[in-house]
Amino acid sequence: MRRLTVPWTGLTRRRRHRFAPLVVLAAALGVTGGLYTALAPSPHAEAASGVSTASIDQGRGLFLRNCSSCHGLNAEGSSDGPTLIGVGAAAVDFQVGTGRMPAANVGPQIVKKRPSFDAQQTAALAAYVASLAPGPAIPDKSQLDYTNSDIAKGGEIYRTNCAMCHNFAGSGGALTLGKFAPALRGTSPRHMYEAMITGPQSMPVFSDSTMPAKDKREIIAFLRNSAKEPGPGGLSLGKIGPVSEGGVGWLFGLGALIACAVWLGAKAR
Amino acid sequence: MAMLEKAAAQVGGTIDDRFGAAGWIKKTARKVFPDHWSFMLGEIALYSFIILLLTGTFLTLWFQPSQSEVVYHGAYTPLQGLKMSQAYESTLRISFDVRGGLIMRQIHHWAALIFVSAMVVHLCRIFFTGAFRKPRETNWIIGTILLTLALIEGLAGYSLPDDLLSGTGLRITEGVLLSLPLVGTYLSYFLFGGQFPGDDLIARLYTAHVLLIPGIFLALITVHVMLVWYQKHTQYPLPGRTEKNAVGYPFFPVYTAKAGGFFFITFGVTALLSSVATINPIWLFGPYKPGEVSDGTQPDWYMGFLEGSLRMMPPWEIRAWGYTVPMNVLVPALIVPGFMFTALGLYPFIERWVTGDDREHHILDRPRNVPTRTGLGVLAISFWLILLAGGANDLFAITFHLSINSITRAFQVLIIVIPPISYVVTKRICLGLQRRDREKVLHGRETGIIQRLPDGEMIEVHEPISDTEKWMLTQHLSRRPLELEPDTDDNGIPRRRLLLSKARARVSRFYFEDRVEPPTPAEVREIETSGHH
Numbered sequence: 123m124r125r126l127t128v129p130w131t132g133l134t135r136r137r138r139h140r141f142a143p144l145v146v147l148a149a150a151l152g153v154t155g156g157l158y159t160a161l162a163p164s165p166h167a168e169a170a171s172g173v174s175t176a177s178i179d180q181g182r183g184l185f186l187r188n189c190s191s192c193h194g195l196n197a198e199g200s201s202d203g204p205t206l207i208g209v210g211a212a213a214v215d216f217q218v219g220t221g222r223m224p225a226a227n228v229g230p231q232i233v234k235k236r237p238s239f240d241a242q243q244t245a246a247l248a249a250y251v252a253s254l255a256p257g258p259a260i261p262d263k264s265q266l267d268y269t270n271s272d273i274a275k276g277g278e279i280y281r282t283n284c285a286m287c288h289n290f291a292g293s294g295g296a297l298t299l300g301k302f303a304p305a306l307r308g309t310s311p312r313h314m315y316e317a318m319i320t321g322p323q324s325m326p327v328f329s330d331s332t333m334p335a336k337d338k339r340e341i342i343a344f345l346r347n348s349a350k351e352p353g354p355g356g357l358s359l360g361k362i363g364p365v366s367e368g369g370v371g372w373l374f375g376l377g378a379l380i381a382c383a384v385w386l387g388a389k390a391r
Numbered sequence: 392m393a394m395l396e397k398a399a400a401q402v403g404g405t406i407d408d409r410f411g412a413a414g415w416i417k418k419t420a421r422k423v424f425p426d427h428w429s430f431m432l433g434e435i436a437l438y439s440f441i442i443l444l445l446t447g448t449f450l451t452l453w454f455q456p457s458q459s460e461v462v463y464h465g466a467y468t469p470l471q472g473l474k475m476s477q478a479y480e481s482t483l484r485i486s487f488d489v490r491g492g493l494i495m496r497q498i499h500h501w502a503a504l505i506f507v508s509a510m511v512v513h514l515c516r517i518f519f520t521g522a523f524r525k526p527r528e529t530n531w532i533i534g535t536i537l538l539t540l541a542l543i544e545g546l547a548g549y550s551l552p553d554d555l556l557s558g559t560g561l562r563i564t565e566g567v568l569l570s571l572p573l574v575g576t577y578l579s580y581f582l583f584g585g586q587f588p589g590d591d592l593i594a595r596l597y598t599a600h601v602l603l604i605p606g607i608f609l610a611l612i613t614v615h616v617m618l619v620w621y622q623k624h625t626q627y628p629l630p631g632r633t634e635k636n637a638v639g640y641p642f643f644p645v646y647t648a649k650a651g652g653f654f655f656i657t658f659g660v661t662a663l664l665s666s667v668a669t670i671n672p673i674w675l676f677g678p679y680k681p682g683e684v685s686d687g688t689q690p691d692w693y694m695g696f697l698e699g700s701l702r703m704m705p706p707w708e709i710r711a712w713g714y715t716v717p718m719n720v721l722v723p724a725l726i727v728p729g730f731m732f733t734a735l736g737l738y739p740f741i742e743r744w745v746t747g748d749d750r751e752h753h754i755l756d757r758p759r760n761v762p763t764r765t766g767l768g769v770l771a772i773s774f775w776l777i778l779l780a781g782g783a784n785d786l787f788a789i790t791f792h793l794s795i796n797s798i799t800r801a802f803q804v805l806i807i808v809i810p811p812i813s814y815v816v817t818k819r820i821c822l823g824l825q826r827r828d829r830e831k832v833l834h835g836r837e838t839g840i841i842q843r844l845p846d847g848e849m850i851e852v853h854e855p856i857s858d859t860e861k862w863m864l865t866q867h868l869s870r871r872p873l874e875l876e877p878d879t880d881d882n883g884i885p886r887r888r889l890l891l892s893k894a895r896a897r898v899s900r901f902y903f904e905d906r907v908e909p910p911t912p913a914e915v916r917e918i919e920t921s922g923h924h
Contacts, residue, residue, distance in 0.1 A: 230794065273469045281555060281677050285685040290555060291675045295686025296788035296795045303686065347469055348675070354487070355497055355669030363556065363685075365783045367670050368692025371504035374668075376512065378660045379435050379505065380428075386649060386656075387428030 181250025184243055188224050197254055209320065210257020211248035216316035218244045220309075230300030231323055258319040258329075265335055266311050268343040276340030277348075283328070284341065291361035292345050297324055307349040311342045420643035425626035429520075431653060432513040438657040439506035440612065446499040447601065453489050455481040456551065456597030458590050467674050475678035478553040478593045482673055497665035503548060504670075505661060507541050507693040514538065518768050521756035522625045523739040525749065530618045533611050535736040540604055540611075545693055547600040549671075553593055556671070558679025559688045561588065563701070570720035588681055625755050630862050634753050689782060699781030700727045703802045731775070745898050747873055759828075760867045762821035763902045770814040777806045818905065825907035828864040831856055832910045833918050865909040873899040 136142065186195065192203030199205030206214075217223035221235040239247065248260060281290065289295045292306035301324050306314065318338050321327035328338065359366040407413040424430075457477040463470050465480070466487040485492035514534060517523055523531040546564070550557040565587045568579040584591030623637045632638045640646065676685065690698050700723035709716040742764065743749075758765040780787070781802040788795035835853035843849050856864075875896040879885050886892070 272472075274463075274471045274473050277469055277677055278473060281683045281685065282680070285555075285683065287686055289687045290677065290685035293687065294789060296785040298794075299796055300788070300792065300794035302789050344469065351469070353669050353672070354674075355493055355672060356666060357668045358672070359668055359670075361672070361675065362786060363687040364671070364689045364691050365687075365695075365786055367668075368504065368695065370664070370668055371501060371692065372508050375501060375505040375660065375664050376435070376508040378664075379509070379657055380432070380512070382653070382656045382660070383431040383435070384428040386653060387426060387431060 177246045177249045178253050180243075181246035181248070181253075184239070184247050185250055188238075189247075192225075197251065206251050206254065208255040208257045209251060211252035211260045212258040212316040213320040213322070214248040214251045215244060215260045216313055216320060216322055218247055219316075220313055222322070231302060234304065258316075261312060261315045261319075266315060266339070266342070268311060268339040268346065271336070271340045271343035273340070273343050273347050276337075276342070276344030279333075279337050280341045280344050283333070287325075289362065291348055293361045306345050309345075311346065314342050314345065315339075420641065422620070422642040423637050423639045424624050424642060424646055425632075425637060425639035427627060429516045430624065432509055432516055434650060434653055435509035435657055436506055436513055437612065437616070438654045439502045439509060439661070440608065441654070442502040442658055442661055443499060443506060444605065446495050446502065447605075449495045450485060450492075450499060451601055453481055453485045453492065454478070454551070454597075456594045458553065458588070458593050470674065470677065473678060476553045476593070478551060479673070479678045482552040482554070486674060494662075494665055497668075497670050498661055500548075500670040501665045501668075502661050503545055504691060504693075505657075507538075507545060510534075510538050510541060511693075515768070515772070518738070519756075519758040519765055520625070520627075521752065521761060521764070524752040525743065526622050526751050527618070527625075528739040528743075530615055530622070531739050532736055533615050533618075535732065537608065537611055537615065538735075539732055540607060542693055544600060544604045544608070545691055547596045547604070549691055549694075550596055551593060551600060552671075552673045553679050554673040554676040555679050555683055555685055556673075556676045556688060558588065558681070559684055560690055560694075561592065562681070566720055567724040570717045570724065572714075572716050572721075588679070623753065625753050627755050628757070628863060628866050630859055632754060634751060637753070687785065692779070695782040696775050696778035697724060697728060697782075699778040699783075699802070700724070702784055703778075703781040703799055703806065705803065727778075731771075734771075744895065745873075745902050746870060747895075747899075754866075756867065759821040759824040760869075762818045762825070762905065765821050766814040766818035769817040770810045773813040774806065774810045777802060777809060781806070822905060822907055825909075829907060829910055832861050832864050832915060861915070865915075867909065869906060869908050870903045871906070872896070872903045 185193075185197065189203075189206075190197075192200060193206050194200050194203075197206040214223075218239055219237060219241075221237040222232045224238060225232045226235065237244070251257075252259065287295055287297065287303035288306055289303075294305035295303050297303060303324070309317075315338055317325060318328040318333070318341075319330070359370060403413070455477040459477050460474050461477050461480050463473050463475055463480055463483065465471075465483050467483055470483065482496075485496055487493070517531065517534070546560065550561050550564075565579050565583065568582065569575045571578060579587070582592065582595070583589035584595075624639075626632050626638060629638070677683070689695065701720070704719050704723040707718040707722075709718060756764075758768075781799070784795055784798045784802065787793065787798050835855040838852045838854045840852040841849055842852055873896050876886065876892060878889060
């Protein structure tokens with residue numbers, strides 16, 4: 123029987139080589155990384171302070187089409203939405219970047235959803251609002267660098283200032299009249315920082331004079347660490363305190379034992 | 392075999408010669424106990440208690456009951472370098488540095504939750520089957536004390552690690568003490584050794600938690616079990632079971648094997664749960680600081696009803712002559728539980744007074760046959776459940792996207808409306824079930840077969856039930872309301888304590904006015920002879 127000669131026979135033979143998976147993995151990672159660097163919008167660009175007039179103009183256009191019905195044609199505010207003069211780029215980046223704005227419906231609280239604008243549009247909107255009056259700016263990379271921050275100290279600051287609403291592990295909690303403090307586990311460091319300096323919705327403002335930037339970074343370091351921390355005791359049960367523990371104790375603890383008792387007592391009547 | 396028997400006889404003989412144990416063992420081994428799964432609920436509590444003693448002893452080897460401040464340098468990085476009490480530091484050490492420490496802590500805590508829940512379910516079984524009736528009132532009282540002590544013991548244990556959660560619990564305890572008029576401040580200063588949080592409380596709670604309360608527990612549990620032994624266990628009605636016998640299996644070998652096995656099952660289930668699910672992750676709460684508090688701070692479930700009653704109480708206060716009596720704390724935290732536990736402890740005596748029944752009862756009631764008692768039990772449970780749910784109002788709010796204010800208001804209404812409704816509904820269900828039992832005895836079980844008679848009439852065929860079943864459905868006592876005695880005796884002299892006897896007659900009417908009589912033998916015979924189905 124004649125063997126077919128395929129040009130890549132050599133390759134086929136080598137695919138079972140023990141380094142083959144590594145090579146494939148390296149190649150895949152390289153391609154993904156390369157494509158990402160090439161295509162992903164640089165976060166630095168949108169956070170840059172020197173914003174061109176073009177992006178301010180684009181932001182103004184977006185604002186007029188999407189925001190002005192509530193916030194007014196000149197962002198002066200109306201009965202449906204507050205003025206945005208002086209709220210700063212950070213507020214816009216937080217509200218639009220987390221999808222809270224434009225708001226889908228009015229409830230006790232405007233909730234997080236899929237963002238309606240991409241990073242570049244968000245930056246343009248932020249640039250426009252920032253151009254109206256000075257306000258808190260979007261934090262730059264150095265402000266957000268929490269790699270060397272003290273996690274333990276961050277935990278202490280968090281428990282003193284944040285845990286009463288956001289819960290000890292950042293699981294979130296209820297506020298009055300249907301409002302709530304959202305869970306913080308999936309929130310990005312930038313959005314956490316912006317929330318602290320702008321105080322969205324029910325949240326108070328933690329300006330740099332009440333809470334130095336270093337403390338904010340420590341809080342972020344604590345929360346990021348807490349979010350990725352493995353549970354040494356097993357399933358976390360939601361990290362909401364003893365209520366879920368009580369439910370599990372009744373259902374799976376006592377429930378299982380009663381089932382065993384029924385089993386043991388089944389023979390006789 | 393012969394050799395083994397000989398060896399056993401030798402050992403037995405040796406013991407009997409010295410302690411004269413043969414007679415006692417013979418009697419004990421043959422002691423008969425009725426069998427039913429619901430009789431094992433108390434056992435779960437007992438075995439959990441043993442697990443608590445074992446794991447608790449392990450924990451005492453490392454726990455430091457001290458509030459003196461230290462700086463943390465243990466294995467858990469996110470708390471590295473923080474100032475904390477020795478109590479919290481040593482609990483962290485048990486969790487992260489002591490081999491097997493975390494699983495022991497988790498077994499201890501899960502066993503505690505199971506311990507109290509088993510007590511509650513056991514209590515319900517005793518209540519709904521009337522096992523508290525004469526001669527077992529003393530054991531009911533002991534049980535009530537055990538349950539109360541379990542709550543205090545649990546609160547003490549919850550407070551010992553001195554983390555943010557337990558400190559907040561103690562802060563509420565302080566508030567409750569302060570709400571007591573006149574003596575509140577003194578009591579609080581005495582307990583905490585000064586201004587909250589003080590330096591003494593953890594050490595004091597520790598003594599109570601590991602020595603005082605477990606000691607009382609051990610003594611009371613011993614009496615509790617000895618009384619079951621001495622007074623004999625109750626039994627469910629079956630032909631052949633009377634108020635004067637106990638039908639079941641001997642203690643040895645049947646119950647030694649069953650009970651021994653069930654202990655290991657309890658230990659196994661608790662250990663399994665503890666190895667799978669985290670309980671009280673103290674490292675996440677952080678050390679207690681009086682200035683800090685976390686959202687979602689709740690007590691363990693057994694104290695949840697108190698949390699709920701505090702949360703749903705309207706903000707009422709009495710202010711007079713420069714003093715404030717905080718009814719919003721005093722009522723929900725002291726008066727409500729005080730009333731609940733007093734009513735619980737007194738119930739057997741209330742029912743005895745109402746029925747005027749002085750006989751011994753060893754045959755258990757089927758809950759449907761005592762509709763008012765069953766209704767009152769469900770009323771109490773619904774009251775307690777609403778309080779418990781009220782303690783988690785914030786979690787309801789965030790889970791279901793509701794307003795916590797509306798939820799609290801709803802609970803305030805439900806706590807008044809639901810218990811009476813559940814009483815009425817339960818009682819009606821019981822009466823309905825009794826009517827069905829009556830039907831079954833007189834006309835048999837519905838077979839679902841429809842027969843057409845020659846004249847065209849359609850009837851459903853009923854199948855007569857067995858004599859055993861008939862006996863089961865008719866054996867119970869159907870109580871009638873007490874007759875009000877005449878105002879004067881035979882000589883025309885006014886009776887003493889007239890008001891009390893009137894009140895008693897009224898309560899008796901409340902209990903037994905609505906009733907379904909079980910069929911009498913005469914009725915059954917008549918149906919049987921007439922051949923009618």
